[in-house]
Each structure stands twice: as C-alpha cells, then as structure tokens.
Amino acid sequence: MVDRPNKPSALASTPGLPPQPQVNISHANSRVSAVLPTGESIEVLLFGATVTSWKDRAGNEKLWVSDAAKLDGSKAVRGGIPLVFPVFGTAPDHAQTSKLPQHGFARNSKWEFLGKSSSESTPSTSQSDASVKLDFGLSSATLDEKTKELWPYTFSAIYTVTLTPDGLRTGIVINNDGDKPFDCQFLCHTYLRINDITKVEITGLENSKYIDKVDGAKTKSQSGAVTITGETDRVYTSEPTIVVTEGGSTVFKIERDNLENVVVWNPWTEKAASMGDFEPKDGFKNMICVEAGSVAGWTTLEAGDAYEGAQTISY
Numbered sequence: 001m002v003d004r005p006n007k008p009s010a011l012a013s014t015p016g017l018p019p020q021p022q023v024n025i026s027h028a029n030s031r032v033s034a035v036l037p038t039g040e041s042i043e044v045l046l047f048g049a050t051v052t053s054w055k056d057r058a059g060n061e062k063l064w065v066s067d068a069a070k071l072d073g074s075k076a077v078r079g080g081i082p083l084v085f086p087v088f089g090t091a092p093d094h095a096q097t098s099k100l101p102q103h104g105f106a107r108n109s110k111w112e113f114l115g116k117s118s119s120e121s122t123p124s125t126s127q128s129d130a131s132v133k134l135d136f137g138l139s140s141a142t143l144d145e146k147t148k149e150l151w152p153y154t155f156s157a158i159y160t161v162t163l164t165p166d167g168l169r170t171g172i173v174i175n176n177d178g179d180k181p182f183d184c185q186f187l188c189h190t191y192l193r194i195n196d197i198t199k200v201e202i203t204g205l206e207n208s209k210y211i212d213k214v215d216g217a218k219t220k221s222q223s224g225a226v227t228i229t230g231e232t233d234r235v236y237t238s239e240p241t242i243v244v245t246e247g248g249s250t251v252f253k254i255e256r257d258n259l260e261n262v263v264v265w266n267p268w269t270e271k272a273a274s275m276g277d278f279e280p281k282d283g284f285k286n287m288i289c290v291e292a293g294s295v296a297g298w299t300t301l302e303a304g305d306a307y308e309g310a311q312t313i314s315y
C-alpha cells in the first residue's frame, strides 16, 4: 500500500444539527495515527506494526520509548509495543524456528495498513463513545526473501489496534494458509511508562509459577505482589487480569484473551548500559515491560487453522 496522507475529518455535520467532533486519522510517512474527539491518541509505525505512542486525553504518554530507539526500520523499536512472532527469544532446539533472530521477524517486518473502522460520536451518542480500530497485515507473501528462507511457512496475520477513551486493545489473528502445520509463539512486548520503578507492584501473579530467565531458567513460585529490585526477566503463567500499581495507586490494568503468559522484564543498570539503543541509561527507572503472550509452549497451527489472542490495557 502506498502511503498517502488521509484528509483528516475532525468535524462531521448532520443537517440541522451542530457538527460533532470525529476521530481524526492520518496515514503518512510510514505511520498511522489517530486522535479521538476526547483527546486520547495513538501512533503506529508500519515497521513492526509497532505502537510507538499512546496518550491519554491530557496528553500524558502511557508507553515508554527509548530516546535512542531506531524508528527508521533499521532495528526493532526499543519501546512501545513491538510484536514477537513466531518465536519468543531464540529457540536453538526447535527445528522450525531455530534459524530466526531473537523474537522472530514480526517486529522487523514492514506491515501493511489495511484500513480503519471508527465508531464515531453521533448526535444520539456522546463524543465519549467514539473509538477507532486500525488493522495491519503481514503475510508470508510480503516477507523479505531471507526471512522466507529461514521460516518457509505460509501464513497471514491481522493485527488490530483499538483505541477507546477507556484503553488500548491490541489483538492478533494468525492463519495457517499453507498445507503443512507450523508451531508459533506470540507476544505483545509492551513497555509501560511509569514514574518510579521502586514504587511499582504488579498484582495478579501471586501464587503463579514462573520461569526465571536470570536464574538459569529455574521454575519458581511467586508469593505476593511482584516488585522490581534488580534485573528481572520472568515468564509467568497466570490468571487473565494483571494490575500495575505505583505508590499504591493503579496505573495500568491488563486483561488478556487467550494469552496465558505474562513476561515481566526490566533490564536494570547493567543490562540497560549494554544496550546501544537504550537511552537514557537510567530509563529503566521509568519503564516496566509487562508482556502478554503465549510463549511458554508452542501453539501448533494445522493447515487452515487460526490462532487469536488479545490484550486490553486500561488505566
């Protein structure tokens, strides 16, 4: 699809009635942005279909993006919501995905903007009902040749980003369009912006088992809320709702559909220092990755099968 600026339609009118504020959507420079009449906004880069900004109605950014993040397609974005597919991390022992780079190719591929649907405010509803849904597509047909060689399966995926005045929903449908089965993992690698990591608690993971990636991938049991006091990299299997609090107040609520795992990641000092695209170096104090996904095992999609999963983040 060729990028072209959409003419924004901020006001729509019905004869005899005052104009109603409408959702304002623009598609230019390889990104799509949308602003609701109530003021909430999002920005999605076609590279990786990465959500790079989500602001509340007061203009406060809800996602963390590194000051050194590459936004030119040369590297996966360090921040926002990169997508992990078809492998989480690397899987040297998994023949189908062993050749793929860390976290697969979805976050490094150019997605196509498939279009928008918005539920506009009308004279009979209020402007606070207006929302927008943006669809992005990726398929084996549009992958670069190198990636096709590394992962020779036939698939199509539609990623839907929905902004409402209450929150942000990101959901995927992955279809096996080929004639042989494939295994996959999927995850929304969400970088949440917070003010002070030392005041953050994550609840909803109490009594969950987790794999501790910074302690030899040992399986452990969580007791109480999760707090972050050093490098943290854990894969939980838990109930569908997670709450992030800061200083005792809820700052995010994450609900998951068909995404049984939650990865909690914070690089802390040394790991942040080792990442060239992580700036400022003490930025780990202002972010926490709470990543909804299906990554502890493999989802096998038989020919003709589809997988569907989504998260909804509110605050």
Ligand SMILES: O=P(O)(O)OC[C@H]1O[C@@H](O)[C@H](O)[C@@H](O)[C@@H]1O
Binding pocket: 076, 089, 102, 103, 189, 213, 233, 234, 263, 265, 291
């Ligand atoms: O540096 P990357 O490839 O974006 O990955 C960042 C982190 O992503 C997390 O999801 C992984 O659990 C971590 O192990 C990893 O370090």
